[in-house]
Amino acid sequence: MRSALTNPGLQAFALPAAHQAVAAIIRRHSSNTTDIREAALQGLDLTTFRQALDLGCGFGFMAETLAPRLAPDARLTGIDACEANGPPFIEHVGRAGRRGRFVACAVGETLPWADESFDLIVCSYSLYFFPATLPELARLLHPRGLLLVITHHRSSFASLLRAVGLDPETSALTALVRRFPAEEAAGRLARYFAAVRQIDYPNRLCFHLADIDDLQAYVRFKLPLLIPGSDPTGEIPATIAEPLRAWVARHGELIIEKDDACFQCRRPRCP
Numbered sequence: 001m002r003s004a005l006t007n008p009g010l011q012a013f014a015l016p017a018a019h020q021a022v023a024a025i026i027r028r029h030s031s032n033t034t035d036i037r038e039a040a041l042q043g044l045d046l047t048t049f050r051q052a053l054d055l056g057c058g059f060g061f062m063a064e065t066l067a068p069r070l071a072p073d074a075r076l077t078g079i080d081a082c083e084a085n086g087p088p089f090i091e092h093v094g095r096a097g098r099r100g101r102f103v104a105c106a107v108g109e110t111l112p113w114a115d116e117s118f119d120l121i122v123c124s125y126s127l128y129f130f131p132a133t134l135p136e137l138a139r140l141l142h143p144r145g146l147l148l149v150i151t152h153h154r155s156s157f158a159s160l161l162r163a164v165g166l167d168p169e170t171s172a173l174t175a176l177v178r179r180f181p182a183e184e185a186a187g188r189l190a191r192y193f194a195a196v197r198q199i200d201y202p203n204r205l206c207f208h209l210a211d212i213d214d215l216q217a218y219v220r221f222k223l224p225l226l227i228p229g230s231d232p233t234g235e236i237p238a239t240i241a242e243p244l245r246a247w248v249a250r251h252g253e254l255i256i257e258k259d260d261a262c263f264q265c266r267r268p269r270c271p
């Protein structure tokens with residue numbers, strides 16, 4: 001693992017309060033009324049899991065739902081490239097009465113733990129940042145353990161990209177999603193896990209004229225992934241803001257495709 005945050009595309013994730021606010025915006029405007037975390041954990045009993053690893057944990061979005069379901073003496077280790085996520089992650093785990101540990105570093109191709117170190121590994125909206133680590137996940141998982149993955153479908157965000165005047169086929173956001181899209185995930189995971197269960201999560205984000213503030217906050221957070229190098233704390237550049245305003249005025253709404261899929265993977269294959 002590398003020790004520093006070097007990817008400018010990750011700038012927004014170094015702002016946990018903004019990320020948390022955007023998670024609430026996503027929840028408010030989702031057509032799917034089930035919480036994605038509940039969908040991902042469907043049918044699972046996690047009460048015997050004691051060593052859990054959350055890769056690209058962010059501010060603790062998954063940890064909030066996971067931690068209370070783990071064994072009472074479980075330890076949940078969060079890894080994220082953005083150091084600012086440490087305190088909120090630890091807080092989410094601690095609130096559930098579990099032990100939290102946070103390591104700020106960039107996940108690369110190899111991970112520093114011994115074989116079978118974890119009985120639960122989670123990659124929630126993160127594996128597309130480090131897909132080359134997949135064989136390591138099989139190595140690190142205990143034979144009776146569970147890997148949970150949540151990822152987007154290939155065409156996610158296409159209408160958002162069009163609305164802000166970007167070509168979905170060439171945008172940095174599409175390129176990121178396509179590094180580990182839902183359509184390929186089951187096949188790629190099956191190379192390393194003998195049992196893969198897919199749970200589809202069809203969803204749309206619906207923003208109407210009156211929701212323009214939420215839409216702008218959502219777009220501002222996504223800026224570094226829309227225009228690499230742009231600042232998620234500043235004004236939305238006119239090249240993005242104007243087409244977006246015009247689109248919403250013309251159509252009265254913006255409906256963003258955000259179909260996700262969750263994968264429960266068991267029986268790691270020896271690499």
Ligand SMILES: C[S@@+](CC[C@H](N)C(=O)[O-])C[C@H]1O[C@@H](n2cnc3c(N)ncnc32)[C@H](O)[C@@H]1O
Nearest residue numbers: 013056057058061080081106107124125126129
């Ligand atoms: C889309 S967010 C998802 C956060 C959280 N898992 C969730 O479900 O909300 C992706 C997270 O992965 C982190 N990340 C991206 N690339 C990373 C890398 N190479 N190593 C560690 N963390 C990384 C980002 O900083 C960010 O917090």
